[in-house]
Amino acid sequence: MFINQEDAIRPSLKGKRIALAFFENSTRTRFSFEIAARNLGAQTLNFSASSSSLSKGESMIDTIRNLEAMRVDAFIIRHPSSGSAEMIGKSTDKHVINAGDGSREHPTQALLDIFTLREYFGSLEGIKVMILGDILHSRVARSNIFGLTTLGAEVAVCGPATLLPVDTSRLGIRIFSQLDEALGWADAAIVLRLQLERATGGYLPSLQDYSFTFGLTDERLEKIKKHLPVLHPGPINREIEISGNVADRIQPPGFSQSMLLEQVTNGVAVRTAVLELLISPQPDT
Template sequence: MRVFFSKSILFIAVKHLLGLYHTSHHDISSILDLASFYKKSIMETPSEHFSDLMGKIIVLAFFENSTRTRTSFDLAARKLGASTVNFTASASSIQKGETMLDTIATLEAMQVDAFIVRHKDSGAPHTIAKHSRKTIINAGDGTHEHPTQALLDMLTLQETFGKLNGLKILILGDILHSRVARSNIFGLQKMGAEVSVCAPTTLLPTAINAFGVKVYHDLNRAVSEVDAVIVLRIQLERESGGYIPSINEYSSFYALTEEKLSERNGKLVVLHPGPINREIELSGIIADETCEKAPSQSKILNQVTNGIAVRMSVLKHLL
């Protein structure tokens, strides 16, 4: 099956997706619209595949470990008829001293069509894009951005509330080191949402005011004033790095628990990019809660499903 949309719907001015900071409202809307179409098709006929990218070869160039993002992109490409090549830095010539750019140039010479890049260093996909003639998609770079994670979060919120404009969204946790937080702030604000953050001062960027977000330090107050919360994984090495006194102390103030929702009126929609540290940043009950009558409603597995549809849409737009 091949999907046809008018060029006005599918047009994106650039051939890369490096972040949402420079991605327009129009392009985000276009990606989400096509993702909704793919999501509907996937849910109605899980075995359905499309031929939109038949003959394309996509390299999953992961210089950093990943489970969800790598698998999701792999499935998305295959759903569209493309072939994928899984590249892992630990099993490559990089271990022999080859540079990242030499590795990309070598793979590019094999006539591939796109690189999906995950890297521990901020800016690595941008560097590759400057030297490559192929499409580059950022699958997460350092503490910089993770655009497709934010796009799937936005699709999940849009499905839940029927809109993004006017929503009040809280991002909770390690904002300082989170590429997910940055992409969500940039993307949600462009779509008209009001974004706030909640974290200890040591886990906030020093220039947080430049992001145009409201800052909370009291989680009980924060959750009483928003429509949804995106809970971030607390990286356990932050304790040894001196960013927090201890994991237990962090959890006592900033873990999202049933008690923290006791004063809230109405349901709180909960998202998490995964993997979850249960009982550290989020209670297991809230993580698993899908009951309509509960004080919270988890959309975490919906995010995983939406990741495939969003990444299908991104690939279709760019290739």
């Protein structure tokens, strides 16, 4: 998608160059950042690790420094290694936005999830949010736990014991081992993508076993007899962590309301705000 600067919503970043440095695959996050940047009038540079000098042995830091020498004003970093965004931030004086680093954090995903829930409930104070799935490896879970609890929500996690961090209780959240009990407690649910390799990595007996025990289905939602907004950061594994019917249900009546596409739409708005707050020239105070 190409947006002319004349068509920009608010060209506050006109003349700025933003590098989308994605060292792992992404669809929603990368495109929403790109649309957000172009909406603000910025130029975007799309970086592909597989076709860059990294494939010839260049270090990540040298790559960033070379891009910086091309007068890049900000970096949006997605990397499979935890702590990578922080390391890059210490090696440059340009803005660095973490678009997901390993299993550590995904701040803008949490912001858009929080925004989506706040639109729905009006306020997050006292709202009970249950995060379901692979908490151990989820950067989305960590960022959401920090953000939601900061804003006064009650947070719980639910999943197999093998996919829960050993220090979960230190985060000040509830832990459920039974999904039906967790659903009965919750006002909203965030379902996490199950990385399919977990079934062969010794964490789970099988994908079928996980789906039977922790998959979010109509049958489970009908048991609790209440309306439940359902979020998912994507991409989804249909009929594993969430049924296709639950993922696609958009409007009541019913026992759930899928917020998945609203999350995608809100991702552009939230990332637009992040870019403008961080990068646009601020008036003198």
